[in-house]
Amino acid sequence: MRSRLAARSARLLLAATAVTALAVTTTACDPEDNAEAIGAGASAGASAGASAGASAGSSDDKGGSNGSSGTGSSGGSSSSSGDKGGTSGSDSGSGDKSGYGQSCGTNDLDLTVTWEAQPISHYRVTAKAKSGITCYLDVNTPSVSFGSNASGVASPVGQGGEDPIKLSGSAVAYAGINPKTTTGEGGVQFDHVIVATTEDDPNPADLELPDMATVDKPIVTNWSTKANETIPVIP
Numbered sequence: 001m002r003s004r005l006a007a008r009s010a011r012l013l014l015a016a017t018a019v020t021a022l023a024v025t026t027t028a029c030d031p032e033d034n035a036e037a038i039g040a041g042a043s044a045g046a047s048a049g050a051s052a053g054a055s056a057g058s059s060d061d062k063g064g065s066n067g068s069s070g071t072g073s074s075g076g077s078s079s080s081s082g083d084k085g086g087t088s089g090s091d092s093g094s095g096d097k098s099g100y101g102q103s104c105g106t107n108d109l110d111l112t113v114t115w116e117a118q119p120i121s122h123y124r125v126t127a128k129a130k131s132g133i134t135c136y137l138d139v140n141t142p143s144v145s146f147g148s149n150a151s152g153v154a155s156p157v158g159q160g161g162e163d164p165i166k167l168s169g170s171a172v173a174y175a176g177i178n179p180k181t182t183t184g185e186g187g188v189q190f191d192h193v194i195v196a197t198t199e200d201d202p203n204p205a206d207l208e209l210p211d212m213a214t215v216d217k218p219i220v221t222n223w224s225t226k227a228n229e230t231i232p233v234i235p
Contacts, residue, residue, distance in 0.1 A: 104135035104167060106196045107203040113193060115210045116176075122232050123177040123209065125195055127167065127223070134168035140222045142175050143199045146190040146215040154179075154220040160229025161222030176221040176230035179213040187216035 102108075109127045116124045125142065129135055140163040146152035154177060165173045180187050189212045196204035221230045 102135045103138045104129070104197050105203060106201045106205050108133045108135050109167070109197070109205075111195055111205045111207060113177075113195075113207045113209060116231075119231060120178075120233070123179065123193070123213070124227065124230065125175045125177065125207075127173045127175075129167040129169070129171070134166070136164040136166050137173055137197065137223050138164045139198050140164075142220060142223060143194075143196040143201065143204070144175075144177055144218070144220040145194045146179065146192075146213065146218060147188070147194075152188070152190070152215055152218070154218040157219045157221055157232055157235055159221040159232065160224035160226065162225065165223055165225060171225070173223040173225055174227045174230045175223050176232040177218060178220075178232035178234075179215045179218045181219055181234050182216045187214035189213065190215050 104127075108130060110130055112126045114124050114126070116122050125144075127137070140161045141156040141158075144154035146154075159176070167173060177193065179190075179193075191209055191212050193207050193209055193213070194204050195207055219232050219234065221232050224230050
């Protein structure tokens, strides 16, 4: 019995000794392991922090670059827009037609054409300055043509007229056109007549006739402030 108890006590002592040794060994290793784990974590954290900082710095640089680019672009655009605005203002100012003493261009005038049966059949052109315009008919004879062919150009007959004629407000000037001065059935029909203050006027007026005109060797009078002086007669 004692022998069994002694053997059991010996085994327990050996087991306790083994447990103690194992605990000491474990305790002795833990600090180093922990230190290594902590060092590895710190290294990883430092590496991550450095990476994050570099990334943030790069992002800041890009942001600064973008901001600089955006500001420059915006400024250039504003400058360009301002320049265009100045040009537009200049163009608008050059279109002013309110001055006095200028020669009448065709686009300064309101032109109408009527058919007159007496004392001979002819067309009468009436010219009046547009609202706000004062100008002078420096060239006494209007340029008149039917179509674009030379055969449709009206020849001046030198009747009537003052030189120059001032047009402003309600003042008007007249010119007479005879589209056909030949006898017989010959001629070409037109429903419009082209009228301009000069031969080289860049803006001639294309006027619709009251009816179809048979045209053959047409003639035109001078401008006059008196309608009865603009009855076209072959000299």
